[in-house]
Amino acid sequence: MSVTPFAPSDAAALHAIATEAHPVDHGGPLLLDRESFTAGLTHAAEGERVDTLVVRDETGRIAGYTTVTTWTRDNTHLAEISGAVLPSLRRRGHGRALVDAARAHVAELGRRTLVVETKNPVGDGPGDPGATAMFTALGWDEVLNENYYRLDVTSFDPQIWEKERLHAWQKATGYDLVTWADGLAGPMPTELADGIAALLGRFQSDMPTGGLAVEDMDYDAARVIADVEHAGRLGRTVVNAVVRHTATGEVAGWTKLSFKRGSEDTASQGITMVAAAHRGHRLGMVLKTENLNYARSLYPGLATVLTDNAADNTYMIAVNEAMGFTLHQRSSVFQTELASREER
Numbered sequence: 075m076s077v078t079p080f081a082p083s084d085a086a087a088l089h090a091i092a093t094e095a096h097p098v099d100h101g102g103p104l105l106l107d108r109e110s111f112t113a114g115l116t117h118a119a120e121g122e123r124v125d126t127l128v129v130r131d132e133t134g135r136i137a138g139y140t141t142v143t144t145w146t147r148d149n150t151h152l153a154e155i156s157g158a159v160l161p162s163l164r165r166r167g168h169g170r171a172l173v174d175a176a177r178a179h180v181a182e183l184g185r186r187t188l189v190v191e192t193k194n195p196v197g198d199g200p201g202d203p204g205a206t207a208m209f210t211a212l213g214w215d216e217v218l219n220e221n222y223y224r225l226d227v228t229s230f231d232p233q234i235w236e237k238e239r240l241h242a243w244q245k246a247t248g249y250d251l252v253t254w255a256d257g258l259a260g261p262m263p264t265e266l267a268d269g270i271a272a273l274l275g276r277f278q279s280d281m282p283t284g285g286l287a288v289e290d291m292d293y294d295a296a297r298v299i300a301d302v303e304h305a306g307r308l309g310r311t312v313v314n315a316v317v318r319h320t321a322t323g324e325v326a327g328w329t330k331l332s333f334k335r336g337s338e339d340t341a342s343q344g345i346t347m348v349a350a351a352h353r354g355h356r357l358g359m360v361l362k363t364e365n366l367n368y369a370r371s372l373y374p375g376l377a378t379v380l381t382d383n384a385a386d387n388t389y390m391i392a393v394n395e396a397m398g399f400t401l402h403q404r405s406s407v408f409q410t411e412l413a414s415r416e417e418r
């Protein structure tokens with residue numbers, strides 16, 4: 075068994091592994107073509123670094139991979155790993171070899187805290203209990219749980235969203251809405267980028283993060299715009315809604331839905347944030363229902379929306395459940411510190 079840094083000639087094998095593993099571990103097909111998938115293994119967003127490691131068995135066949143994400147502008151103590159071993163080659167030591175190699179790599183980069191998220195089935199749904207078993211066996215600490223939800227847009231009654239949307243606006247007087255789609259209906263309005271940067275700068279403090287050792291992110295308008303460009307390079311269109319406090323023009327909240335170009339029947343609900351000073355006006359529900367309506371006007375074939383929240387984020391879970399999202403998977407976030415000065 076050997077672990078080596080990713081080389082472009084590994085791309086086809088890694089995409090094949092991800093394509094086979096995705097329905098088992100996450101449910102549904104992998105929506106990324108080889109080009110977009112490979113871009114995610116090698117191209118980092120502004121303020122990030124991504125390295126990929128590849129494990130081969132004794133015959134030289136590629137059995138799995140892990141990506142190691144580190145941050146350069148903030149959270150410089152932290153590294154996050156993710157990846158997969160081909161389902162038919164699991165429980166043969168490849169995962170352990172990848173984790174060992176990732177630890178050494180992270181030590182070389184001078185980081186000290188490692189984080190990974192594993193997916194646990196609900197009932198007979200998708201997920202990999204083996205991953206949770208592995209990080210438990212390795213002695214990592216479980217510091218956070220996430221719930222993963224799915225909304226079947228085709229079978230849900232739009233009258234229910236409409237009722238929720240109108241009810242939410244009754245409490246949201248004094249706010250106005252802006253929607254746009256990066257790369258489709260125009261770029262991000264630049265006057266909003268500063269407000270979104272301010273929201274993102276508070277994201278880690280404002281959302282429930284359990285025992286995760288995360289710090290606030292260092293965001294400015296340029297990094298927000300760089301994120302948009304990065305999403306475009308990964309083949310994504312991002313559909314956004316912002317609520318502004320009308321009297322001051324301040325950005326009070328933001329939400330986004332991400333679409334993979336060519337697979338517009340599925341959207342991933344990204345960040346939804348409302349600034350602390352503007353909470354209590356049902357802006358979370360305004361944002362999510364308005365953005366869903368806007369996304370459906372752009373993509374009438376939208377059938378499924380995926381989202382996840384910290385398991386103790388009761389407000390956002392209540393919003394999701396009122397909108398018809400149903401639980402389909404849970405996750406465990408594990409964390410460990412590099413053991414010694416030598417390992418660091």
Ligand SMILES: CC(C)(COP(=O)(O)OP(=O)(O)OC[C@H]1O[C@@H](n2cnc3c(N)ncnc32)[C@H](O)[C@@H]1OP(=O)(O)O)[C@@H](O)C(=O)NCCC(=O)NCCS
Nearest residue numbers: 156157158159164165166167168169170204205207208211
């Ligand atoms: C997590 C994952 C990478 C592990 O890869 P793997 O090659 O199967 O792992 P290993 O064979 O090295 O297992 C290492 C240890 O983990 C534990 N483990 C792994 N799978 C297990 C299972 N199904 N049941 C119980 N324990 C398990 C065992 O302690 C095992 O050691 P042992 O076989 O000596 O008892 C693989 O299960 C996977 O691809 N999962 C889906 C993707 C994922 O969750 N990625 C996130 C982690 S990067």
